[in-house]
Amino acid sequence: MEFLAGSPAPTPVAAALLIAATLFLTCVDFTAPGRTRYVGVLVAIPALAFRDELRGLPPGVLVALGLVLGLARLSPVGLVIAVAAASDPVSTAGFVVPLAVGWFLRETVSGRRSPAAWVNRAFGYVGCALGLLPLVLVFAVPLPDASGWQWVARVLGALLMGKLLFDHEVDRWGVLRGRRHGLRAVEIGLVLMGFAVAAGPIGARVVEWWGITTWGLVPLVYFLAAYAAHRVVRKLRVRFLELCTTCASAAIRGALWLPFLLVGLTQPAHFGLGSAVLYLFVGVVVSPLERHELRSKRHLADLKRLLRADEAEREAALGRWAEDMVGRPYFFTYHLPNLAAGVAIGASAGAHPQFAPEEVPGLLAIARDALDAIGRATPPSYQTRGEQFGARGDHARHVAHVCENLGQTQGRLDAAEEAAEWYGELEVPAATTVALVEAAAAALDLDRPDHAADLLDRVPSDLPPPVDRYVTVFRAHLAARGGDLDEARRLVGLLPAYDAKALIRALAAERLPYGPDLSELLPRIVESEVGLRQLGVA
Numbered sequence: 001m002e003f004l005a006g007s008p009a010p011t012p013v014a015a016a017l018l019i020a021a022t023l024f025l026t027c028v029d030f031t032a033p034g035r036t037r038y039v040g041v042l043v044a045i046p047a048l049a050f051r052d053e054l055r056g057l058p059p060g061v062l063v064a065l066g067l068v069l070g071l072a073r074l075s076p077v078g079l080v081i082a083v084a085a086a087s088d089p090v091s092t093a094g095f096v097v098p099l100a101v102g103w104f105l106r107e108t109v110s111g112r113r114s115p116a117a118w119v120n121r122a123f124g125y126v127g128c129a130l131g132l133l134p135l136v137l138v139f140a141v142p143l144p145d146a147s148g149w150q151w152v153a154r155v156l157g158a159l160l161m162g163k164l165l166f167d168h169e170v171d172r173w174g175v176l177r178g179r180r181h182g183l184r185a186v187e188i189g190l191v192l193m194g195f196a197v198a199a200g201p202i203g204a205r206v207v208e209w210w211g212i213t214t215w216g217l218v219p220l221v222y223f224l225a226a227y228a229a230h231r232v233v234r235k236l237r238v239r240f241l242e243l244c245t246t247c248a249s250a251a252i253r254g255a256l257w258l259p260f261l262l263v264g265l266t267q268p269a270h271f272g273l274g275s276a277v278l279y280l281f282v283g284v285v286v287s288p289l290e291r292h293e294l295r296s297k298r299h300l301a302d303l304k305r306l307l308r309a310d311e312a313e314r315e316a317a318l319g320r321w322a323e324d325m326v327g328r329p330y331f332f333t334y335h336l337p338n339l340a341a342g343v344a345i346g347a348s349a350g351a352h353p354q355f356a357p358e359e360v361p362g363l364l365a366i367a368r369d370a371l372d373a374i375g376r377a378t379p380p381s382y383q384t385r386g387e388q389f390g391a392r393g394d395h396a397r398h399v400a401h402v403c404e405n406l407g408q409t410q411g412r413l414d415a416a417e418e419a420a421e422w423y424g425e426l427e428v429p430a431a432t433t434v435a436l437v438e439a440a441a442a443a444l445d446l447d448r449p450d451h452a453a454d455l456l457d458r459v460p461s462d463l464p465p466p467v468d469r470y471v472t473v474f475r476a477h478l479a480a481r482g483g484d485l486d487e488a489r490r491l492v493g494l495l496p497a498y499d500a501k502a503l504i505r506a507l508a509a510e511r512l513p514y515g516p517d518l519s520e521l522l523p524r525i526v527e528s529e530v531g532l533r534q535l536g537v538a
Contacts, residue, residue: 013141013266017196018096021189024126025070025103028185031119063098070102100193104186114178114320123184127169130188133195134158134165134265141199143268150273157260157277160284164257165191171291174332176302177320183298198258199266207267256283299339300354307362315369322373330513333378334391337370338514341398348405360402367395393422393431394514400438401520413442420458428510429460430467434521437474441524449482466503469496470521477528492532498525 115123135158143150168187172180197203259276263269306314325333344363346352355363371391396419403412416439423432436455443452456478459471476491504518 013137014196014199017192017199021100021192021196022096024192025100025185025189028123028189031115031122066096066098067102070099070104071106072102097193097197100189104189114176114317115181117320117323120177120181120324123181123188124169124173127172127184127188128166130169130191131162131166133191134161137195137265141266141268143270146268146270150270153273153277154264154268157264157280160277160280161257161260161265164280164284164287167287167291171295171298173328174295174325174335175298176305176317177324178317179298179302179305180324195261195266198261203262203267207262207269256280256286295335296339299336300343302336303340303343303363303366304354306366307359314366315373318366318370318373319377322370322377325374326378330387333374334371334387334394334514337367337374337391338394338398340364340367340370341395341402345398345401345405348402357406360406364399364402367398371395389422389426390428390512390515393419393426393435394512396422397435397438397516400435400442404442409442409445413439413446416442417455420455428512428515429463430506430510431512431515433459433463433467433471434507434516437471437524440474440478441527444478444481449478452478464502464506464509465496466499466506469498470503470525473525473528473532477531480532488532 135155138154138158143154146154169184172183172187175183256279259272260280263272263276264280306317309317321336340363343352343355344360344367347355347357347363348360350357374391375388396415400412400415400419403409403415416435420432420435420439423435436459440452440455443449443455456471456475463471472491472495476488476495479485479491480488500518503521507516507518507521
């Protein structure tokens, strides 16, 4: 079977990577819920008996068989054939690559049920260990007559690529278990297949082509083309926009990863190594921005799935998710409920492109149920008092903003008072003050100035100057609304100069990851000061 005319046969490393990819796909299918895994094992037994006959099949039949087995979720049969043909790397590649293509096609269009907890943990370990693969390849595929700096460059590049692979595993932590398992299956399988293809004839041909160019023009042209395609796709209103954008982003990542994957790991060469490490370093630098966008897309997809689920399904999915979040950093544990409430704020104002105002109650219910699930799943040894109180306060504050957008003033008052209680228990004076001022504004809109004054009397003492200015402005506004202009002018005279940076620092000092920020306070500041001017006070 001729894989590529005029190209060398796949190396033993490529064949080993192909078998590893097939073994991984087999493990994914075998640990999936349902009876299909047993069918794959039963069919694999006669395939093992006829392995010699299978190796002798015509190339076209072997390719078609691999594609069909991948689509049918019968990867155990593919593993038997791949191992049987291991002595012939060309046949292995000609069979395993179509098998993986069929497997990925089936996996991307079909939903996967949530696996057991031990399966999730096991594949999480595989995702973390994948970061060691580049370093293993540095020693498994040595560069002949390499100088000292070339060894250092290869090891450094392997560590950078390992960090990128580990970061992708970290980005999957906060996703619902079923989707997380599917993402791991597809992404880890694609990485193994990509490494295998790079170690084979295609990778050798690309390196040979690159070798006759100068200044690394091949990856540079590839990067520019991928970036241009990404920008065009984002500007045009094309069908399957999210899929096209994802593919364009993956092409950009490939442009930054591919040079080192070829000349640094799988097809080591003396030329282009420095520029390949440089491309990889650029990929590490730009990775945080891309990862933030990727995490947002995945969590928004989780919210859509939870909105479509009934109450029992949603409770079960959030229960499994909360169980997986035990011991994770605060960002992963509480990002989903805060995102759901934040999306509800945008949807209630009609400003969110993906969620309608009618979905606001469901989004708030998801946020509340997620917090409840975290409280049930997290043992006291992991769960700190501050995390729970802060998350509950943030949620109540978000509900108050939703009620304000929907014109539900009483609900806004109740939610803001609840937020102030949670923040008060946590002893964070700036956040407590923000919630109390929000509640006082709602009480004032309900024509209850006495209740608004009582709420302001509960404001903590010894506030940072920028936070004290914030509450003093509202006190002056309340006094002016009540007709006491002299008191309002006296309070205005006590105001220090407005300092946005000092206010940002005062809020950040309380270390609430999802606490109030300047964008939230600025409309209230403007409203109060404009009101004072209209009343002739300032």
